[in-house]
Amino acid sequence: MERIDQAQARAWLATAVAEARSGLAEGGIPIGAALYGADGTLLGRGHNRRVQDGDPSMHAETAAFRAAGRQRTYRGTTMVTTLSPCWYCSGLVRQFGISRVVVGEAETFHGGHDWLAEHGVEILVLDDTECTALMRDFIKNSPALWNEDIGE
Amino acid sequence: MERIDQAQARAWLATAVAEARSGLAEGGIPIGAALYGADGTLLGRGHNRRVQDGDPSMHAETAAFRAAGRQRTYRGTTMVTTLSPCWYCSGLVRQFGISRVVVGEAETFHGGHDWLAEHGVEILVLDDTECTALMRDFIKNSPALWNEDIGE
Numbered sequence: 001m002e003r004i005d006q007a008q009a010r011a012w013l014a015t016a017v018a019e020a021r022s023g024l025a026e027g028g029i030p031i032g033a034a035l036y037g038a039d040g041t042l043l044g045r046g047h048n049r050r051v052q053d054g055d056p057s058m059h060a061e062t063a064a065f066r067a068a069g070r071q072r073t074y075r076g077t078t079m080v081t082t083l084s085p086c087w088y089c090s091g092l093v094r095q096f097g098i099s100r101v102v103v104g105e106a107e108t109f110h111g112g113h114d115w116l117a118e119h120g121v122e123i124l125v126l127d128d129t130e131c132t133a134l135m136r137d138f139i140k141n142s143p144a145l146w147n148e149d150i151g152e
Numbered sequence: 153m154e155r156i157d158q159a160q161a162r163a164w165l166a167t168a169v170a171e172a173r174s175g176l177a178e179g180g181i182p183i184g185a186a187l188y189g190a191d192g193t194l195l196g197r198g199h200n201r202r203v204q205d206g207d208p209s210m211h212a213e214t215a216a217f218r219a220a221g222r223q224r225t226y227r228g229t230t231m232v233t234t235l236s237p238c239w240y241c242s243g244l245v246r247q248f249g250i251s252r253v254v255v256g257e258a259e260t261f262h263g264g265h266d267w268l269a270e271h272g273v274e275i276l277v278l279d280d281t282e283c284t285a286l287m288r289d290f291i292k293n294s295p296a297l298w299n300e301d302i303g304e
Contacts, residue, residue: 056221056248057209057218074303087244087246088243088246090243092209094239095238095239097304151225
């Protein structure tokens, strides 16, 4: 598998950011994600739905994974997420053999992406300032909701 | 927190087994789970819904977690599942701080429960013969579907 280049990763991140902004506009937690196929096709996209659906199981990554429907294999796929994936979403990536994770930022929350790298998943952290600003503002304005979403 | 006793664990496992049997009757993957509160209240129950809903994100544990709705804390809760939790579901347990996992069996599939134990989650594996028989028959009859469900 070829390593992903930064320009491609940033283009894909825009989809995840658009999802995060949709979630924020709905009054939800501003984290978005998208799952891209080995050939670059968008398989699924989604955002955190804790507030909107009262559903704690729909983190951005699980929502994108769900939207992609049943897939026979995840080999060569890339999960793009605005924020470092928590253990739940990192476990998803490992279990299903998603090949790569593009992380918008890992500054406001450091999840399991190092663990994934140890297990052979290609990780690219973009240190995207828009993603960081989205989360920083959200955590400042809604600390209780944020802690609920990560079980703290 | 008190350690769970075997009789309590087996009583709770019956809920998860009933869920697994419901899933099987629907033509689905026979894995069931239930989340119990610190006070022994049933918070949520569910089963794998890959086939029924075309939803790969609904493993038994995530379905039970989802059914429980939004919770402020998972301290003292117990996830009861008919089968050793995969990395996805193990990540769920770790991220949300679910205190205990009761595993029906870990013979047909060995997921992340050792990793959870290393991270302070109380694990009880019951080696339940009914759970093992359910999965053994299912894997024999539907190997492709089973591999799809665990990303292999």
